Amino acid sequence: MRTSKYPSSSNGFSQRAQAVEPPPIAWLMEQKLKYPALISLAAGFTDPDTLPDKETMQIMHQMAKSKAVMRTTLQYGTGSGRKRLRELTGQRIAELDHTASDKPAYNSERILITHGSQQFLYLVTEALCDAGDMVMVEAPTYFVYLSILKYFGVRACSVPLKTDGIDLVAFEKKLEQLKQSGDLWRLKIIYLVTYHQNPTSQSMPLGKKQALMRLLARYERDAGHPIYVLEDAAYRELGFAQEASAPSMLSLPGALKRVIYSGTYSKPFATGIRVGFGISPAPLARALEHIKGNQDFGTAELLQAILERALESRLYAKHLKLIQARYAQKAGRMVDAMKKYFPSTVQWAAPQGGLYVWTKVPEPVDTGPRGELFETSLKQQVLYVPGCYAYAPDVMGPERNTAMRLSFGNASLHLIEEGIRRLGKSLRATLG
């Protein structure tokens, strides 16, 4: 008789579950509970004053007029999502890309509606990566995606970020190294947050997207499979200026084969109505639909129906203008306060969109969760996201511990100003 492989105190968890950890954000939220008067400039929560309460009620009233409409709204749907919402989504992204929506890249059959774009990122990683595979990420990158990679046992491979997207020279060097070492087949995804990036608020220009696509086309012969680009456009619609954003990689040659576009209606409309979406190469779109079928049968019809009506009635477009102006105002207030209260040695770039100001503190100050600055700031009742969270374990630059992500999304104008004032006090105390 074989003895159990488990020690007597085991829970019998799967290998993945044995390794799962609470995300850093959970720890940050605990601090908020410990210090109730804390001003949080940490969470990526959205602005509470501009949530579309009236718009949502208006849509619910429209729907309630028809028994037939309410029936589809309150019943099961399909795994891939409502057809009309997928069509509207394809049209919308084509429009943002300044191109015709009848191009194959924007076809509704390639679109999957999800419970937020987080679910889409999870599904894509699940569908493409076995433990030991690799995903290239920007340094710094969206820290929750790093949690997903860790959970799946996927190796994150960092490429430095310049002020206009990833460093292409370093990127090509990494590809070449992987080719030479014979590991290129393990590289599945290039994960890029291309609009108002989390955490740096940078956007990636079109020229760089084109160069990147050409490099991938060249190297994927040696990989033996497409090296997918996962273009996370979560903040695309949160630009402050009314000017158009650069086209996505869906508009480029090779997109049908290797571009995966991840988008969301949560941040631009309401995070409590969690609807995200993704556009994928056809075989991948089918696999994602089936995995989602196992996971939850499909996104809740009520949520999808609300977004569908919002898009069709232009309520969505109208609301978007409102929140773009609102976030521009809040970013302005934060930056003004930083100028006023921060020591002159602290550096940042004023954001053009998104929810964050990525801020660098002079060395040797450590912004990490066990450093003096974080502790002092907690005592001052102000919370930020330590920059180190945004770096994968493979990089160890000094920058890791000298950056902070400051969010102007959730706090009121008054609390943004007050939070920055407190943080300034804490910075001066730490810098001496």
Next chain:
Amino acid sequence: MRTSKYPSSSNGFSQRAQAVEPPPIAWLMEQKLKYPALISLAAGFTDPDTLPDKETMQIMHQMAKSKAVMRTTLQYGTGSGRKRLRELTGQRIAELDHTASDKPAYNSERILITHGSQQFLYLVTEALCDAGDMVMVEAPTYFVYLSILKYFGVRACSVPLKTDGIDLVAFEKKLEQLKQSGDLWRLKIIYLVTYHQNPTSQSMPLGKKQALMRLLARYERDAGHPIYVLEDAAYRELGFAQEASAPSMLSLPGALKRVIYSGTYSKPFATGIRVGFGISPAPLARALEHIKGNQDFGTAELLQAILERALESRLYAKHLKLIQARYAQKAGRMVDAMKKYFPSTVQWAAPQGGLYVWTKVPEPVDTGPRGELFETSLKQQVLYVPGCYAYAPDVMGPERNTAMRLSFGNASLHLIEEGIRRLGKSLRATLG
């Protein structure tokens, strides 16, 4: 340089995704598209006439009265779900179990709110099972859960179902066999649909639950970890009689260690407002919360807020009475029509709840998707779920191909009658 392990035509999918298949239900739905006049007695969709459209609007109006309420409804929440909804859920299940809600088993800290109970079943399997592990299932069982097991590479191990839950003698024999062969450590979950089971509509009596728990306590020493019981109570509240259901296994000794209770508000309220939940041993509850955090950050606040209000205002309880009566009526209509139109050799047990009549056709008629009966029925424009889908690959009884699952959930009273008439015609043609 190492050559890629992938053939040149590869998609680079993960091992799981390479094996993922469309679920049988997708194929059944395609038939519906091919034959538009088809009467579907296949899908587990709920009754469209009793969907709570007015109730949902009433709740939305209540919420819209307060800006503060709408703010929490349209914003991000926490990974485990709204605290109040978790408390109400614990209270409700304790009440159904005829016990005090302050018992640890019903504590809100052990409760996770999910996008439907399907997501909970997926998460539990992900958290407990590695590829090659085993889950015991009833034969027949809920066929979508078999898809989940297949997707995870988990071996389903069937235990025959008697008219009052699983065959305990066969169950103990399986445990003993696994112990003797040294494979007991791979057995992670006993998956049981204990109320108005899908597909048989049987419920498991309390005595059998007690005996099962005692057996598990005895055998799990050799497993080296808890052998979890996953009690799927999806149909618990859909009983026709007003009489109380048997207590769940949460009420039994050892529950804190090994009972996982899966429940849903989707079927009893609205499937378009997809809210499910699960109650788990504390360490598992934490792991599930973290995995869900990676997967989607938490269930959409809007959906949770609606259910919370429905439960608190007794709209939920009131609606439940309505649909219980409705399904009783529809089941009655189906059974009456079966008596009228089916050959006398066809057998079934009249359901006391749930959505299905499990029906057995005399041998050698094959109810399978490639059999004559299914084909003839499609030509008659009526669809059923072939019984074989409800059996795991490890069993090959003759019963496999002589059963059908007939659902009275979605079709109208008129179409139930007409569907059964057509099926009767098809049965007579096939039986000769």
